[in-house]
Each structure stands twice: as C-alpha cells, then as structure tokens.
Amino acid sequence: MVTTSPLALARSARSAFHSLAYSSTSAREAALMAIAGEIENNKESILAANQQDVDEGKKSGLSPAFIDRLMLNEERLGWITTDLRRVATLPDPVGEVFDQQLMPNGLKVRKQRVPLGVLAVIYEARPNVTVDAAGLALKSGNAVILRGSSETLNSNRALVDAIHRGLASTGLPEGSVQFVDSPSRELVFELLKLHNDIDMVIPRGGSALHKYCRENSLIPVITGGIGICHEYVDASANLEKALPVIRNAKIQRPSVCNALDTLLVHSDVAGRFIPLVVETLSKDGVTFRVDEKAAACLPDPLPAGVELAGVNDFDTEWLSLVLGIKVVDTLDEAIEHISLHSTAHSDGILTETETNAREFVARVDSAAVYVNASTRFTDGSQLGLGAEVAISTQRLHARGPMALRELTTYKWVIEGEYHARL
Numbered sequence: 397m398v399t400t401s402p403l404a405l406a407r408s409a410r411s412a413f414h415s416l417a418y419s420s421t422s423a424r425e426a427a428l429m430a431i432a433g434e435i436e437n438n439k440e441s442i443l444a445a446n447q448q449d450v451d452e453g454k455k456s457g458l459s460p461a462f463i464d465r466l467m468l469n470e471e472r473l474g475w476i477t478t479d480l481r482r483v484a485t486l487p488d489p490v491g492e493v494f495d496q497q498l499m500p501n502g503l504k505v506r507k508q509r510v511p512l513g514v515l516a517v518i519y520e521a522r523p524n525v526t527v528d529a530a531g532l533a534l535k536s537g538n539a540v541i542l543r544g545s546s547e548t549l550n551s552n553r554a555l556v557d558a559i560h561r562g563l564a565s566t567g568l569p570e571g572s573v574q575f576v577d578s579p580s581r582e583l584v585f586e587l588l589k590l591h592n593d594i595d596m597v598i599p600r601g602g603s604a605l606h607k608y609c610r611e612n613s614l615i616p617v618i619t620g621g622i623g624i625c626h627e628y629v630d631a632s633a634n635l636e637k638a639l640p641v642i643r644n645a646k647i648q649r650p651s652v653c654n655a656l657d658t659l660l661v662h663s664d665v666a667g668r669f670i671p672l673v674v675e676t677l678s679k680d681g682v683t684f685r686v687d688e689k690a691a692a693c694l695p696d697p698l699p700a701g702v703e704l705a706g707v708n709d710f711d712t713e714w715l716s717l718v719l720g721i722k723v724v725d726t727l728d729e730a731i732e733h734i735s736l737h738s739t740a741h742s743d744g745i746l747t748e749t750e751t752n753a754r755e756f757v758a759r760v761d762s763a764a765v766y767v768n769a770s771t772r773f774t775d776g777s778q779l780g781l782g783a784e785v786a787i788s789t790q791r792l793h794a795r796g797p798m799a800l801r802e803l804t805t806y807k808w809v810i811e812g813e814y815h816a817r818l
Contacts, residue, residue: 402586405541405574406593409514412571413539417511421488423568428484428531431562432477435527438558439473445554446523453547461651461715465521466547475777476524480531483782489801490537504811509804511537513595516587517785518543518609520601523551528776528783529598530559530573536803539572541594543587545601546579553577588613598798600786618798620763620789623653623741624713625771628730628756630747631664637768638669638746639676645744645770647680651715653787654742654764654774658710658720660730666723667693673721674702682717685709689723710737727752731759738762740789742771763789763796 400408416424435442446468453463492509499505515538517529526542533540544552556575563570576583588597591614598618599609606619627645629638645656661669670693674684678701685705691698698704710720710733724730734743744766745756753767764774774797776784781799788794794802 400577402541402576402583403590403593405576406514406516406587406590408571409539409541409574410593412569413511413514413537415569416534416539416572417490417537419537419568421490423566424488424535424537425484427534427563427566427568428480430565431527431531431559432480432484434558434562434565435473435477435480435555438554439470442473442551442554442558443468443470445550448550449523449548458547459716462521462547464649464651466523466551468523468551472524476527479777479783480527482777483531483535483800486535486782486800488535489804494806501815502813503815506809507806508809509801509806512803512805514539514541514593515785515803516541516543516594516597516615518584518587518597518599518601518605520545520605521547522600523548523555525600525785526552526555527559529785530556532783532785532799532803534563534568534572536800538803539574541574541576541587543576543584549577549579584608585612588615591615598786618786618788618790618794620741620787622713622739622789623655623771623774623787624657624711624737624739625654625741626658626660626734626738626743627656627766627771628660628724628727628734628743628745629662629665629669630727630745630749630752631662632748632752633662633665633746634748635665635669635672639672641746641768641770642673643677643680645772646677646682646719647717648770648772650717652772653713653715654771655715656719656771657712657714658722658733658737660722660724660733661690662730663689663723663725666690670694670721670723673719674699677719680717682719685718685720687722690721693723713739727755731756734760734762741787742766742774744769744771763787 489509493506496506519525559573560570594615597613597615599605609617683701740762742764743760743762747753757765776797776799784797784799786798
C-alpha cells in the first residue's frame with residue numbers, strides 16, 4: 397500500500413534536489429560506495445525478497461524470459477555493486493566547463509554542465525534498474541523517483557531500503573531517491589502530470605509502457621530500450637569468426653533488448669553459412685523463423701525447430717531463443733531491410749570489406765552501429781559508462797546508453813566588467 401502521493405514524492409524529491417545538486421563530488425561518490433556496501437551486507441534479505449517475486453511470477457504464468465529479467469542471484473548482485481562502484485569513480489560531469497569564448501566586447505562566455513533536476517524512471521521486470529538508475533542519478537546530482545513493476549515490488553523495496561541506508565550514512569538527503577511503493581497504474585498516470593515538479597520521464601520496458609508514457613505525460617519523455625537488432629553477414633565476412641559473434645549476440649542473454657533478433661546473410665555465402673548457423677545454435681535451444689531463400693539453403697523438409705517466417709516475424713523483438721534469418725543479395729538490400737524493420741537500437745555488419753563497413757555505418761541510423769562485433773555490447777557498463785538508466789533510441793536529447801553525461805544539461809555563464817549592452 398502506498399503511503400505517499402505522487403505529488404508528495406515529487407515535491408520531496410525537488411526539495412532534496414536543491415541540496416543534492418550543490419553537494420560535492422566526494423559526498424556523492426561516498427554515498428554510492430555506501431549503497432554498494434549496504435546491498436552486499438543485506439544480500440540475504442534482498443535475494444529472499446527477489447525469490448518471493450520469482451515464485452509469485454512463476455505461479456502467475458510469467459514467461460521464462462520475463463523470469464530471467466526478474467531474477468537476482470549472488471552473481472547478478474555482484475554485477476550490480478561492481479557497476480555502482482565503477483559509476484562512483486567515474487569523472488563527475490557536473491560543473492564541467494565547455495565552449496568558452498571571449499567576445500569582441502570583452503564578455504567571457506561559457507557553458508557549464510548542471511544536473512537535469514528530478515527524474516521519474518518507470519520500468520518493468522529488472523530490479524537492477526533500481527540501483528543503476530539511483531546510482532547514476534545521484535552521481536550526476538539528480539533526484540529520482542523510481543516506479544518498478546508489480547512483479548518486482550518485493551525486490552525493489554529491499555533494494556530501496558539499502559539505498560536509503562547508504563544515503564543516511566553519508567549525510568545526503570534520503571529524499572534524493574523516492575520510490576512509488578505500489579503497483580497502481582493510476583499513480584503512474586498522476587506522476588506523468590506533475591510537469592511543475594518533475595523534469596524528465598524515462599520509461600524502460602516494452603512498447604506498451606513507452607506508448608502509455610508518450611500519450612499521457614505532460615513531462616518530456618525519453619524513450620528507447622526496445623530492440624529489434626540485426627547482424628548482416630556480408631559476402632566477404634570471415635564465416636569462421638562470424639559464427640561465434642552471432643551465437644554470442646543471440647544466446648549470451650536472449651531476454652534483453654540488445655540480443656540479436658534477425659540475421660541477414662548475403663546470398664553468396666548463405667548456402668554455406670545458414671546450415672552452419674542452424675546446426676550450431678540449435679544445440680543451444682534456438683529455434684528459427686526463415687524466409688524462403690534461407691529455407692532453400694536447408695534440407696527439405698526443414699529441420700526441427702525451423703519454420704517459415706510469418707508476416708510479423710521480422711518485426712518482432714523475440715526476447716527469447718528465437719532467431720529470424722533472411723537472405724539478401726546486396727548491401728543495399730540489407731540496409732533497406734534494417735531501415736524498415738529495425739527499432740534503431742543496435743545493428744551490425746560482419747565484413748572484411750572496409751568500404752562496405754563505412755557505407756553501413758554511414759547509412760544505418762541506429763543508436764549503436766557495429767562493425768565485426770556482437771550487439772550485446774550496447775550497455776553502459778560495456779561502453780565505459782559504468783551503467784545506464786536506459787538506452788535511448790530517439791534523437792533528443794541523447795541516443796544509446798544514457799549515463800552520467802546524458803543526465804545533465806547546461807547553463808550559459810556570462811562574465812563581464814559591468815558591461816551594458818549598447
């Protein structure tokens with residue numbers, strides 16, 4: 397049961413922000429280190445709370461992919477605290493000065509980086525987002541309101557308790573991290589109307605959540621995280637090296653947004669490569685949706701686990717061990733397919749031809765574009781950001797993993813010698 401209204405949470409966060417925004421870098425770093433320690437010291441209660449969520453999720457019939465995103469264990473908690481400590485030690489963007497100019501009239505002009513303000517992060521399934529979002533917000537001087545899904549309520553309560561203990565132990569305001577302690581969708585609707593108290597909404601979840609926030613929010617919304625991801629195997633690709641990359645992109649963690657959904661294969665190598673892909677990935681439990689040209693590269697009848705692609709299969713983010721395969725005749729055809737079916741998240745080319753790589757990078761308009769690498773690297777931790785609060789697939793104001801710098805804006809600072817405009 398929620399004990400505090402969204403308006404009260406937002407105003408408490410705004411009050412805390414006024415202190416947090418002017419806190420020292422060392423104070424914010426110390427808070428993140430303390431939170432990591434609290435999570436480790438209370439891992440038994442956190443894992444017990446998470447197990448309760450997992451058990452309830454299984455009873456209610458949640459999919460295995462959803463359960464995987466929901467589940468915590470000691471290893472995953474270790475990743476969470478490692479990332480949090482990494483964020484703590486990253487350079488602080490707040491106060492950074494850039495674009496300095498000396499005007500002809502003697503005015504000194506610069507831009508100075510400042511926090512965005514109060515963030516509302518609305519997310520599904522993954523309790524790690526609770527810590528990632530709180531850590532990145534705190535380090536960048538922002539207050540944050542967290543609203544996880546009903547399926548993660550017990551896990552999030554335990555994690556937020558640890559976060560509040562860490563804040564209290566270092567003297568930063570506990571109100572810097574607020575938690576909507578209720579699964580009520582009505583409260584989300586109320587939250588989205590608080591444009592005077594919240595500066596940005598960041599939904600992290602499926603397309604329905606993003607659509608709901610876009611349609612109902614009076615606050616700017618950053619959307620993303622929905623990934624229909626592609627790898628294109630060029631005619632010149634080293635097939636021996638390409639296979640492990642594709643396997644990694646598909647099976648390393650299939651339930652996440654940067655996992656591979658569609659494999660595009662040039663017709664010159666399709667006959668050799670597609671049977672190898674099917675044989676190899678079938679051993680990992682992958683099933684396949686193939687177009688007619690890809691099917692022609694396989695035995696007739698089609699092997700178990702392989703079927704012809706349906707009308708919407710190349711527009712599906714699988715989040716599971718399903719892979720679409722399509723044969724293309726040219727680089728242009730591969731890029732055209734991606735432009736029609738990608739969600740502009742993560743798309744890559746496997747090639748030994750530099751001109752093809754350059755053309756792919758220039759023409760594929762995704763937040764992350766890969767050459768000879770797995771799409772699984774679209775992750776704040778993997779890209780040196782420590783963590784991310786979300787992965788933006790839109791153009792304003794950030795694209796790709798959103799971390800410290802993406803949670804800031806700037807102000808103009810103009811210094812004069814009692815200048816007056818003529």
